[in-house]
Amino acid sequence: MTSIDLATILGQQPLGLIFDIDGTLASMTPTPDGAQLWPGVAEDLRRLRQYGHVAILTGRLVEDGARIVNVEGLTYIGTHGLEWCDDLPTQRSVQLLPEAQPYAEPGKQLFDLLEQQLSSLPGVILQRKRVGGTVHYRQAPSLEETRKQLLALLEVPAQRLKMRLSEGRGLIEILTPLTVNKGEALRRYVQRFGLQGVIFAGDDLTDLDAVLELRRLRHEGLATMSIIVRHAGTLPAMLEHGDYVVDDVAGMAELLHSIVDRLEQPRE
């Protein structure tokens, strides 16, 4: 624990609590469709809604993230900040940032191209999103060979279509060239509700932008705390810049539960 005091942050109003999904509220599974919230988390998120603004900030499509979390009354922010929904997408419509709209078609073209080659790419899963998407190759028989094959297929057309490729563990993200990321999305969320206290929890490379943005917000006078969910192979930069570390999704679920318990205690 750093010198940042959880009780001080939880005492701020308006308070915001923002969570990543995969590796934070849900354990990693071999395929994206297998992910499930850790037991008890959905109930704690429901209780949490009464004390602050609660958001899910994920790399997944809003609908996909909402399918996993499935708690009403949260803000669902998908595709690393490109799309927003003020409740479950069954209740409210999903808003794509207008600046992202022109990249829907180029993203689709890249996925169409990969789809044509799918029979020669065993173990590859294509996850299309509203704009761009994720190419998973974690299940491929040879990771490095498949990675090279995918990059060879994608690099030139992506450049021509002005789309960006980014690599993670066993995946390639097809992204827009926009600078929107989880950090920018977090700031938008904070400004939208005039939050004074902000907690963000995440575990992976794309969460680092949000962790760093929280630091900037703290320098601007807000009470903020980032929670890093540590797994085998957690990026050193996450541990360096985060404020509070928990071990695995189980540790995150435990902390979430204790946060809700604290908020439910009567104030003196």
Ligand SMILES: O=P(O)(O)OC[C@H]1O[C@H](O[C@H]2O[C@H](CO)[C@@H](O)[C@H](O)[C@H]2O)[C@H](O)[C@@H](O)[C@@H]1O
């Ligand atoms: O921002 P997040 O909520 O952490 O989402 C990041 C990506 O998560 C998903 O992929 C990862 O989790 C899968 C389920 O555990 C796993 O099978 C996959 O290998 C991981 O990369 C999701 O499928 C992606 O769309 C998200 O971008």
